[in-house]
Amino acid sequence: MIEDETLDRQLREAAPYIDDDGFTARVMAKLPAARREPRWLRAMVLLGLTVLGSGLAYLLSGGGRFVREGMVQLANFPVWLLLVFAFGCGLVVGAFAVIFAIRKTPEARDLARLRF
C-alpha cells in the first residue's frame, strides 16, 4: 500500500504549474478604476471638515462658555478625586490602545500564540 507521504508527494508533483498565458492581464483589465484623488487631498478634506465642524460647535455653544463653566466646576473637586478620575481614564484609553495594536499587528498576534 502507498504511504501517505508518497501519495501527497505524487499529488503535488502531478499538479501542473499553470502558465499565466494572459490570465493576469485579463483580470487587470476587469479591475475597477483606481482612486484618482491623492492621499494628501483626502487628508486635507478631512482636516478642513474637522476645523469647520469645531468652529461651528464653538460658535453654536456660545463661544465655549460651557467649557469654561465645566473647568470651574472641575477645579472645585478634591484633588484626590481628580487623580483617580485621570488614572481611570488613562487605564481605559491604554487598554483600548493595546487591544487595537494587537489586532492590527500580525507579529504581536503570532507572539501571543507562541508556546514555550
Add this chain to the structure above:
Amino acid sequence: MELTDADLIARVLGDDDQHAFGELVRRHQSSVRGLLRQLTRTDMALADDLGQETFLRAYKNIRSFRGEARFSTWLYRIAYNCFREDARRRKELVGVDEEQLQAEHDPQTVDPGLRHDLMHALSLLPLHERTAVVLCCQNGLSHDEAARVLDIPLGTVKTNVLRGREKLKRTLAAWGPN
C-alpha cells in the same frame, strides 16, 4: 529583494496600487486555477472564469483581509465560494475532459501514466473528499486552514482527507510504492 505578499497587500490598501495587485495575481494564479480545475473536473474555461471572478472579488474585498491566515488560504476560500455559487446556479457539475487533462504539461518527476491515473482517480472522488485532498495533500494546507476555507468542522476535513486518501491508494495500488 522580492516583496512579500504582505508588502504588496499594504501597497494595494495604502495607495490603491493595481500593479501590486497584479503581482499578487501572477503569484497565486496557478494554485487558484489548479484548485478550480480540480473542483470543476478540469473544465478549464469554467475554472478560468471562476479564477477571474475570484481575483476580482479579492480586489474588491481586500480590506476585509485581516492577515490572520495566509493570503493564499484567503484566496482559496473565495475561489471555493465562487465555485459553490456557480455550481448552485448550474445545478450540475461537468464531466471529465480527458483531452484537456492530457494537454497539460507533464512534470518530469512523475511517471506520465501514474500521473494520468492519479489525476483521473482524483477527479472520480466525491466533491467533498476531492476538495479536502486537493487543499491538504496537493496545496499543503493544514487541516485547520482547510476547515476555514471550506467552512466545515475540523473533524469533517480530517475524515474527508482520510477517506479520499484511502480511495486514491486503493485505486493506485497497482503502481506500488514509489
